[in-house]
Amino acid sequence: MSMTATRHILCLNSGSSSIKFAIFALGAGGEEKLAEGAAERIGQRAGRVWLRQGETPAIDRQLALPRQQEALKAVFAALAELHCPPPEGVGHRLVSGGPHHQTHRLIDDGLLRDLRAALRFAPLHLPAEIAAIEAVQTAWPHIPQVACFDTAFHQTIPEIASRLPLPRNLWHEGVRKYGFHGLSYEYIVSQIPxxxxxxxxxxxxxxxxxxxxxxxxxxxxxxxxxxxxxxxxxxxxxxxxxxxxxxxxxxxxxxxxxxxxxxxxxxxxxxxxxxxxxxxxxxxxxxxxxxxxxxxxxxxxxxxxxxxxxxxxxxxxxxxxxxxxxxxxxxxxxxxxxxxxxxxxxxxxxxxxxxxxxxxxxxxxxxxxxxxIPTNEDLMIARHSHRLLLAREPPR
Missing domain, CATH: 3.30.420.40 (ATPase, nucleotide binding domain)
Structure with missing residues (x-):
């Protein structure tokens, strides 16, 4: 894909019982959100998938979504039904990468291993986020994936603010202030003159x-x-x-x-x-x-x-x-x-x-x-994914 080609990025924000999603087209012509929606009530008796294009509701249906994998398949099917182009990349919002990963990056097996070892740093969020990454890997192994960490924005916090008043060995084990909602803060900063x-x-x-x-x-x-x-x-x-x-x-x-x-x-x-x-x-x-x-x-x-x-x-x-x-x-x-x-x-x-x-x-x-100022975390995920996918392409 050339530097100027339009790239379609699917952005996923995964929770334990829902997956919010948006698909963007990014390229030399600018940034456009093509569709957004959610798979809801995952693991419950009656799940729901809805999708809208602009302000127009396009799909809203009930179906069984026993796991993340079925939910993601339903999301992809809904996008295909509306003739949305297949994504060239999938960007995930990850609440935390623990002490070892605090910058946005491409997902590989090593990162997944580290995320599984870091569950205690975000026990409410990481299990569902990891499950979504694995579900995409299983169903669409050829699509590259990007991890966008909510902790990344906070890496400039000085140690005087991020160090907790606890024994020093705990700092070295990763017990410190990380901060969250970083993708939202990044977007707001981008909107300020x-x-x-x-x-x-x-x-x-x-x-x-x-x-x-x-x-x-x-x-x-x-x-x-x-x-x-x-x-x-x-x-x-x-x-x-x-x-x-x-x-x-x-x-x-x-x-x-x-x-x-x-x-x-x-x-x-x-x-x-x-x-x-x-x-x-x-x-x-x-x-x-x-x-x-x-x-x-x-x-x-x-x-x-x-x-x-x-x-x-x-x-x-x-x-x-x-x-x-x-x-x-x-x-x-x-x-x-x-x-x-x-x-x-x-x-x-x-x-x-x-x-x-x-x-x-x-x-x-x-x-x-x-x-x-309304926030737009999905657009930040799309931007970071687009940038990182461009960087992995060999020079022409």
Whole structure:
């Protein structure tokens, strides 16, 4: 394939019960998303595959998807049915590569071995991501695959921020702050004029939530740590806790590792506080009548404000705050609850602009620019895959 030829990249974001996908055409003519969709309810009695082209729904059907392999076959069949060109490469979002892999790269047997050995660094995410890679390998062994790591963006964090206050041998074993949501942060940085010159906090707020402190386009600190469980309060994840809480639960309640994992990742956060839902939109709809829902929202905003103050200290000031992710992009009430109490720190939000389409949410004279920018992790996967596949071609 020539340097100027268009390459079609299938981007996969694999979870334990769903695979989100998008196919892009990239080349000298630019970047175009041809289709996107998902295979859902994998392993359940009735699975679902849907696909749309632009805003037009094209396929939406129920079928059995017992494993990742059947789900991927259904995805490929749906793309072929709509005459989408077969991909020349498959790019995967990988939440973590553990201590040994933190840069985007082509997938080979050695990388797969290392990923299997690194499961404890992202136990919620890596098993499904590895299964998707193996399923593609089995069904389409001739298609090269690319690993795009959410940890890659955070490699510029200095050791003073990434080293945990634990015995030094644990650092050498890979116990450190890694940071996540890196593909989202990469995209946001690419959208800021002058490559994010100055001091920026990016708030990726969704079911999983984190923030990153960025100076001149480089990450200097972030809220998530060794795993995506740490940092902010999230939909069902606790975020940061006093480690003594875990000791208490082990000693007084008899919790084992599996019970702690379920508690921290699946039963906590907004769900745990509200006792009804981990979904922010649901809680916003309930807040007028349900004090627990209202408290969950208040605690989410409170912890987000504290994180902004902490990252401002790490940066030595702030030029702009950018909201992204499902909550960050769509929940104006949450943006207001986060920013309004921070007026004394220079975050002056315009209430009318906050309810509008964006991107600028601050008043004209605000010392800190406040923006909302929709993220596009799939496009970042496509770009990195295209670049790495070009690099593997022999020179002509």
């Amino acid at each position: 002058a490559r994010a010159d100055g001091k920026t906090i990016i708030a990726h707020l969704g079911n999983g939530a984190s923030m990153a402190a960025v100076r001149n386009g480089q990450c200097r600190d972030t809220t998530m740590g060794l795993t995506p469980t740490g940092g902010l309060v999230m939909g069902t994840r606790s975020g940061d806790l006093d480690p003594g809480v875990l000791l208490y639960l082990m000693e007084e309640k008899g919790y084992d590792a599996g019970q702690l994992e379920r508690l921290l990742n699946h039963l906590s956060g907004l769900l745990g506080i509200s006792a009804c839902s981990g979904d922010m939109q649901t809680l916003l709809n309930l807040r007028g009548d349900d004090p627990h829902a209202r408290q969950a929202i208040d605690i989410f905003a409170y912890h987000a404000r504290k994180a902004i103050g902490s990252l401002m200290a790490a940066l030595g000031g702030l030029d702009r705050l950018i909201f992204t992710g499902g909550i960050g992009e769509h929940a104006a009430a949450i943006r207001w609850a986060i920013c309004q109490p921070l007026r004394a720190l220079g975050l002056e939000m315009d209430p009318v602009a906050n309810e509008g389409p964006g991107p600028h949410l601050s008043v004209p004279h605000s010392p800190v620019d406040i923006l909302v």
